[in-house]
Amino acid sequence: MKSKLLIIFFLTVSVLSIQSCKKDNSNAQISLTGRWDATNATIEVFENNVSKQKLNQTASIGDFYLIFEGNNVQLYTNSQLEEEGSYTYDQTSKVLTIKYGVNDSETLQLSKVTTTSFSLIQEDSVTNGTVTTKTVSEVAFKKQ
Numbered sequence: 091m092k093s094k095l096l097i098i099f100f101l102t103v104s105v106l107s108i109q110s111c112k113k114d115n116s117n118a119q120i121s122l123t124g125r126w127d128a129t130n131a132t133i134e135v136f137e138n139n140v141s142k143q144k145l146n147q148t149a150s151i152g153d154f155y156l157i158f159e160g161n162n163v164q165l166y167t168n169s170q171l172e173e174e175g176s177y178t179y180d181q182t183s184k185v186l187t188i189k190y191g192v193n194d195s196e197t198l199q200l201s202k203v204t205t206t207s208f209s210l211i212q213e214d215s216v217t218n219g220t221v222t223t224k225t226v227s228e229v230a231f232k233k234q
Contacts, residue, residue, distance in 0.1 A: 120203055122179055126231040128154040136224040206233045
């Protein structure tokens with residue numbers, strides 16, 4: 091009986107030791123390289139911080155996708171190349187900057203970033219007199 095208790099004790103200690111030695115991958119570098127298809131898009135419009143309209147659209151494979159290769163990115167709609175340019179991605183702030191040509195670029199915030207999915211978030215605001223209209227867009231992508 092005593093030997094069974096010792097075996098159980100040592101097995102428990104071994105399992106706990108192995109569990110505590112696992113590496114924390116929460117800060118692992120995420121590569122954007124490859125094809126990422128949009129799966130869902132949400133657009134919400136606010137007037138003076140009050141939600142006025144929210145649209146949700148599901149996408150099929152090939153409807154809209156991005157291909158990241160090296161520091162280049164290509165944007166496709168319905169399997170047709172729409173735009174291409176270069177990009178930078180800051181892992182810490184999760185900011186993606188895409189540059190098209192000389193003076194045309196956009197900065198996008200990534201969220202929910204994993205090795206197989208991420209969401210792009212973009213906010214735009216316009217003030218006309220006393221009314222501020224803000225549009226928040228979120229597009230979810232899945233790696234193919």
